[in-house]
Amino acid sequence: MRGETRGELCLDSCQLSREQQAGYIDLLLRGASPAAAAQQLGLELFDVLAVIAEDESFQARVDAAYDALSQNVAARLYQEAMKGSVSAMTFWLKNRPPPEWPGTQGEATDRNELDGLSDEELLRLARLEEIAIPPELEADIASAGGDEGSSLVS
CATH class of the missing domain: 1.10.10 (Arc Repressor Mutant, subunit A)
Structure with missing residues (x-):
C-alpha cells in the first residue's frame, strides 16, 4: 500500500x-x-x-x-424450496414470481400480494404454474388444512 x-x-x-x-x-x-x-x-x-x-x-x-455470493444464497434457497420448505417457497415466490402471474409482467411485484396467502393458496398457485411439489409437502399441507386443504391437493 x-x-x-x-x-x-x-x-x-x-x-x-x-x-x-x-x-x-x-x-x-x-x-x-x-x-x-x-x-x-x-x-x-x-x-x-x-x-x-x-x-x-x-x-x-x-x-x-x-x-x-448472493447468487449462492439464492440457489440454496431454491434448493430448500424444492425440498419442501414452505417458508423457502414463500420467500422465493414473493421475490421471483413466474412472469405469467398477474402483475408481474415487466413490473415489480407488490410484495404484499403474497403476504396474506395461506400455505394452501400458495400450493394452489404453484400447481397452476406446474411447479413440482414434493408429495410429502402436499400431504403435510393437506393434513394441516383439514378437509379444505385436502380438496386443494387432490
Missing part, C-alpha cells in the same frame, strides 16, 4: 496492489468478512474501504463478488 501512513493507517491516496486486491476478493468469496479478509492480508479495514471507494475497477470487482 502506498501513501502517507501514521502507524498502520493510510492517510491519503491509499492503493492496494493487484495481488492484494485479488487476495481480498478471494477471501470474500471464501466467506470471510471484510474485516477478516483485510486482517488476513495484513491490511487495515478502513484503508481497504477507502481504496474500494476511490478505485472504481476494484469496487466493481468487489460488487461482483458480493453478487456471486
